[in-house]
Amino acid sequence: MKFGEEELPITTPALLLDIGKLDANLARMYAQVDRLGVPLRPHMKTAKSIDVARRALNGRPAQITVSTLSEARYFAEHGITDILYAVGVTPDKLAEARALRNVGVDLSIILDSVEMAEAVAAGGAVPTLLEIDSDGHRAGFAPDDPALVEAARALASVGPGAFRGVMTHAGGSYDCRSEEALRAAAARERLALVEAAERIQASSVPCAVRSAGSTPTALFADSAEGLTELRAGVFMFQDLVMAGLGVCAIDDIAVSVQTSVIGHQAAKEWIIVDAGWMAMSRDRGTASQPIDQGYGLVCDAAGQTISDLIMVAANQEHGILAMRPGSMATLPQLPLGTKLRILPNHACATAAQHAAYRAIGADGAELQWQRMTGW
Template identity: 55%
Template sequence: MADEPKALDRFETPQLVLDAVRLERNLARMKTRLARFGVPLRPHIKTAKSIEVYRPALEGAVGVAVSTLAEAEYAFEHGARNILYAVGMAPGKIGRALKLKDEGADIIVTVDSIDGAQALAARAGESGIGVVVEIDSDGVRAGVKPESEEALAIARRIDAAPGLVFRGLMTHAGGSYASRSVEDIRAMAERERRAVAGTATMLREAGLGCEIVSVGSTPTALFAERFDGVTEVRAGVYMFMDLVMAGLGVCAFEDIALSVLASVIGRQADRGRLIIDAGWMALSRDRGAAKQPVGQGYGVVCDAAGRPLDDLIVVSCSQEHGIVARRDGKPLDVQDYPVGTLLRILPNHACATAAQHGSYLVTGEDGRAFARWPRINGW
């Protein structure tokens, strides 16, 4: 990319655009919030997958969280040492985690079953790899029940294995994404906190140290009122924000740092709709906001400067086509949008939309692109 910042109309569409001013503001918001409670952040890099994006979030952080070993290796190459792989360990991946440990990473892996712990124990040799037990705080995904015999049994199994070091507990209140109000989010945050803090107390009483007591999701991280008993907070989406977060009341449209630049490639005057060159390949198939009180189709349509347009959304998608129409079903006046008009689409789910792209086109205060930041994908 040339040194001279360039206007967005100099780029082909579709393009994933990252507003560096909003990114910086989002990073600062989380930092300020957690600093108030004196609890450190562990940025989850699964959303950004780019050191250029998450580097400023590392300042004062305890380490990083990752969702794949590819992210772990990437983070390690870029200087991270304390790396929590926050997805249950598949036995087939243990060798790759041990290699990272060998190379000097303090890689901490996750299990939520006795057989998962056994598989790790059988292959860990004398590595001393760290392990956390996942606790299920919301009934949505993985983990064992808080303060359960099962949690204790798994922790004991890990602690007894010569090659494993029991490090503590983690949970993720992904259920907070389905909240209906900020009060709901606060309640979920408290449930998330209690789930691990209570279990940690139980394990400590049983003689098992819990150095790590990790919680986190963007909504709960930003709205929790207590972090007592918690040693760190994980979050990833907060860097970019998205329509799901806006629908939850976690952010405003003006905080969403990510958008997809697209061109009008057709217009249907009779039906009052436009066709753009951003389909699900560029936007993703994520309809995260569909269950919220206000659905957003495949994204909210903005002008080229990023200002939301009068109630336009992407109502449907095929691979490389998006259909733009009014949310209220009335025909839009296509005369205002000749073929070639640039639009920007705010994403439902930042993680999913970013994953469809290999890099970010980064814009500064003047709205011009000053950099291209690569991101990784794959496993």
């Protein structure tokens, strides 16, 4: 085979997606939202792929959440037009938001200041949700902040539909340490949102949408009373952080990075592979959890975890595998060229390092699935 004539099959590192596990994760979430009686607006920030979105929306309302305007454009170009752009908007992004609306995309935006509400209102209606801080994790109005009602009024003054409702993301749920804490986080998220919506409605501004969610709170909510939709994204792939929280089992994780053994340092008890932080990301999300998985947990080529073998260090294109500190297990003999899979700490961050998915079906057949990038 000559360069330039045919594509050479580069096998590692590569982003693998197990379609069977993806489908099982989707089925679990849909069973939960159906039980709660609330629709899901899946967050595509993890997958960023129309192939995954089609699988996720199969027979369900074609409504999604995105984290960038280029994601919104990408999914709109692929026919999904009910889109919530769920990162606080800035004045310079309004032209792009309006341009998407002008070509028929039902794009809604979020913000959390009176200043930004007035800036949106000044240019005419773009359906807007106000972000509520339900747990002190990140952005948003406190539910009892008088500025919340002021912002809702500023938007509503533009005309019907300009103010669409409220949304929140319980990012604090990623720090929960028990099932009880996860359930409590879900209840806190819901109640904060309902309180915010009621305060706005008490000022005679209708608050139609009440959108809440994160993977932990969506999966562990006991009730969706007062909510109109749930959002979650990482649940489709799951990851080691979610497994560390008890949100999923390690065996549920649908994405992994395929890598090859490229060397050994016997004296140091290291195995070197061709997946470093460029393939895994630098995310160390499990470092603060009871079980630190380093840069990822190692599996054999078929996806079976290898007891206590983790990526302990990552250079750009080199990963260093070793036994977890304190492990009684012995380093496995893995000859040069051995194929392995590494499970990621954070699926969003690891997937973002790759241009496409190698999606593997139940029969082992491999499909190339798209992935988009950029802002």
